[in-house]
Amino acid sequence: MTARIVALANQKGGVGKTTTAINLAASLALMEKMVLLVDFDPQGHSTTGLGFPKPDHRAGSYALMKGAPAEALTLSTEVPMLQVIPAGKDLAQLEFELFEMPQLQVLKQGLASAREKFDYILIDPPPSLGMITLNALSAADEVIVPMPCEFFALDGLAELTETLRRVQSGPNPGLQLGGILLTMAEERTNLGAAVAAEVRQAFPGKVFNTMIPRNIRLAEAPSHGKPVAFYDLKSKGAQAYLNLAKEWLGLEYAGEVR
Ligand SMILES: Nc1ncnc2c1ncn2[C@@H]1O[C@H](COP(=O)(O)OP(=O)(O)OP(=O)(O)O)[C@@H](O)[C@H]1O
């Protein structure tokens, strides 16, 4: 077993990184994959969204970055095959520490042993292109870019693709763009459809067919500490993330979600 490492990245805030991290991770786990979600954001939203308190000082992913073994930091979630390494605000301290002494491979090294125990490791970075995100991109095999179906969707994307190119020509030549995920899609508006068409035209073949609709259940589920599939399986949001997982796994998965 060698986990495929996936970073959900977009330096813009509030685009659906954390919602995608939690719900893609849970959907993959429901499809019988062993999944580790690494909360890599000082906001700790993946942590609280899965029902855990933000960790004590210098625990969670901060400790991982300081050499603590991943196995000692993982928490079991309500989803049997999903584990999480939590994060809290001390991770922000790390941004400064890594800035003073730039190191891009710390996360990759920290996840080396966990890689053998999971099928997938998803990383949820903060909304920036700082050292924390660069560590995530340096550790990843693949990046998925969540992008809301809004008028300014493509704004800032050039900056992100330039960052990906730099990571590819430097610390992580193998990094792939797994896909752009259209999030918060308003099904009934022309604007949403126009934005989706524009993004598909700008990135041919790189945009997932599955779009995540704007769905209140997706926004409510974190306050119950649950992935949406465990909060309201029949909701459009839950079904969309299950479809995304199926699309992403491709033909690899042929079973039923129970
Ligand atoms: N498809 C959706 N439908 C409705 N609400 C959504 C959807 N996706 C995300 N949200 C809500 O929008 C807000 C931002 O989403 P989320 O936290 O996933 O973004 P983010 O990119 O991780 O943000 P940050 O950059 O701050 O980490 C949250 O309140 C979330 O519950």
Ligand SMILES: [Mg+2]
């Ligand atoms: Mg987030």
